[in-house]
Amino acid sequence: MEADEDNKKPACKKSQPDTEFMKDEQSEGLIDEIKRENMQLNEEIKKLEAELQADIRDFQIKENVPETKMKFISVEYPEDDSQFLNISCSFQVSSQIPYELQKGQALITFEKEEVAQNVIMMEKHNVQLEDVIVELTAKPVPLDSGVRFQVHVEISKMKINVSGIPDELPEEQMRDKLELSFCKSRNGGGEVESVDYDKPSGSAIITFVEAGVADKILKKKDYPLYINQKCYRVVVSPYIKRHLQKYQMFSGVSRRTVLLTGMEDIQIDEEIVEDFVNIHFQRKKNGGGEVDVVKCSLDQPYVAYFEEAI
Amino acid sequence: MPVTIDAALCTLQEEQARLKMRLQELQQQRSKLRASPKNKALFPVPEVPLVFRGHTRQGRSVSRSLVSNMKICCPLPGGSALVTFDDPKVAEQVLQQLEHKIDMEEFRLRVQVQPLRLPTVTTIQVCSKPASHSVLVSGFPAGLKLTEEELLDKLEIFFGKARNGGGDVETRELLQGNVMLGFAEEEVAQHLCRIGQFSVPLGRQQVPLRVSPYVSGEIRKAEIRFQSASHSVLVLNIPDVLDAQELHDVLEIHFQKPTRGGGEVAALAVVPPGQRGLAVFTSESA
Numbered sequence: 001m002e003a004d005e006d007n008k009k010p011a012c013k014k015s016q017p018d019t020e021f022m023k024d025e026q027s028e029g030l031i032d033e034i035k036r037e038n039m040q041l042n043e044e045i046k047k048l049e050a051e052l053q054a055d056i057r058d059f060q061i062k063e064n065v066p067e068t069k070m071k072f073i074s075v076e077y078p079e080d081d082s083q084f085l086n087i088s089c090s091f092q093v094s095s096q097i098p099y100e101l102q103k104g105q106a107l108i109t110f111e112k113e114e115v116a117q118n119v120i121m122m123e124k125h126n127v128q129l130e131d132v133i134v135e136l137t138a139k140p141v142p143l144d145s146g147v148r149f150q151v152h153v154e155i156s157k158m159k160i161n162v163s164g165i166p167d168e169l170p171e172e173q174m175r176d177k178l179e180l181s182f183c184k185s186r187n188g189g190g191e192v193e194s195v196d197y198d199k200p201s202g203s204a205i206i207t208f209v210e211a212g213v214a215d216k217i218l219k220k221k222d223y224p225l226y227i228n229q230k231c232y233r234v235v236v237s238p239y240i241k242r243h244l245q246k247y248q249m250f251s252g253v254s255r256r257t258v259l260l261t262g263m264e265d266i267q268i269d270e271e272i273v274e275d276f277v278n279i280h281f282q283r284k285k286n287g288g289g290e291v292d293v294v295k296c297s298l299d300q301p302y303v304a305y306f307e308e309a310i
Numbered sequence: 311m312p313v314t315i316d317a318a319l320c321t322l323q324e325e326q327a328r329l330k331m332r333l334q335e336l337q338q339q340r341s342k343l344r345a346s347p348k349n350k351a352l353f354p355v356p357e358v359p360l361v362f363r364g365h366t367r368q369g370r371s372v373s374r375s376l377v378s379n380m381k382i383c384c385p386l387p388g389g390s391a392l393v394t395f396d397d398p399k400v401a402e403q404v405l406q407q408l409e410h411k412i413d414m415e416e417f418r419l420r421v422q423v424q425p426l427r428l429p430t431v432t433t434i435q436v437c438s439k440p441a442s443h444s445v446l447v448s449g450f451p452a453g454l455k456l457t458e459e460e461l462l463d464k465l466e467i468f469f470g471k472a473r474n475g476g477g478d479v480e481t482r483e484l485l486q487g488n489v490m491l492g493f494a495e496e497e498v499a500q501h502l503c504r505i506g507q508f509s510v511p512l513g514r515q516q517v518p519l520r521v522s523p524y525v526s527g528e529i530r531k532a533e534i535r536f537q538s539a540s541h542s543v544l545v546l547n548i549p550d551v552l553d554a555q556e557l558h559d560v561l562e563i564h565f566q567k568p569t570r571g572g573g574e575v576a577a578l579a580v581v582p583p584g585q586r587g588l589a590v591f592t593s594e595s596a
Contacts, residue, residue, distance in 0.1 A: 087382070
């Protein structure tokens, strides 16, 4: 269509009165056509957007958190009452981005970014490895994306989850029975503030007036619920809220670590090669500087993990 | 009349040009996706400098994450105290006796001791989930002299205006070096992503910022286990007969006595009756 080519800033011409009517009709026809085309374009865009959304690499983090030794810092006395409602636990999780180091490759981390960038800029380096001189190529390390986020967990001191509640009574009555059973101090209960009962799932959330009742009840896995003459054992568990904060995907970029290639045919011990590479790149006259780490792969591939620079 | 129709024509043609560009962009993204490495992000995500520190592993690449900065806050009731020992064995020994009798000049103080149960997360499973109502704002220059609150306010003001292509902002969060904004309307977020580049007034300067889709995450699983604080002992039901300072001293003396199974006390905090305290624990730095 002609209209496409004039899409920058079409000169909207003023028309002559006598051809006005014809122009109007043509323009209206044109408008309808463009409207239809735009609708189609919109559809295609929405479809592609949806497709790409679904394709977004599903970043999964599955970690067994290693046992962390906790150190007592202090006891605080905050003004905000809400801080006493839960035991809270929070921590940071960050992806350690892997780089598959192939045979004949090495990674070298410099203390200073400028040195690393200079080594990359120089590209070719003739390095003495024991009794041979090998030409190594320096490149930036291509890195994947990762995620980082904070995990916040709150375990309530005032509420508990109850499940396995039998479906024996109408909602209102069962709620009353729950309140009566959970306020009996001889069973470990205490004054109940509210009961949130969900009949279909047979579960409830009980909120107590005082902190400490929940802890006492949770010492056992179940609790007696009295309905008329019978006693049922319902399951009790902590009321826990979990959420993420500051979730962020990031693209890894390596500024201090350089990839060296060209050692595919070397028949020397990995550690010895690492030492030679280290020595070579420590020297300013070779374009190098202070070296932090060198890792070389000659016999077998390794996976090298990159961490946040700070 | 003709002016209106022509004007309408102009607008529609401009819109079509924009739509065609957007379609092309998406088609390019899709072909890049087919050719790209496994975990490279599709749309621009902020860059984070990473460094290799020597941690390697043989064999296949397995995804790994670092857990750090763990903090646990545990409420303590009034009329209690938390005693932390240098040696965990001392804590263990003190806990052998549920009740401790503290001898004082005129009377005896009867208190209970128990371990302090701390929650730890043993497994965590998180997966990403596209957040269609949110966008990521990036490209902030270094040395911006704004506080977190000021920056978020200015962004909310700018992106809250329909004339800038924005709309009602519902959530806002400062991520490391970038900002996430959540809108009431999904279309607003998508529209802003389509436009992509904005010049935003931040203080005295106009700053070029980039808006891109935001991917959020959700917790699939977070298993929790309770373990006792290894070096600490919770003292409960302390009778209200002494003031805080006196009580502090009395308890410290008692729990230092090796004859009572005690030992060197690293820290002791008292929570007076009628008050509440929050015990703070952090992970020991590597």
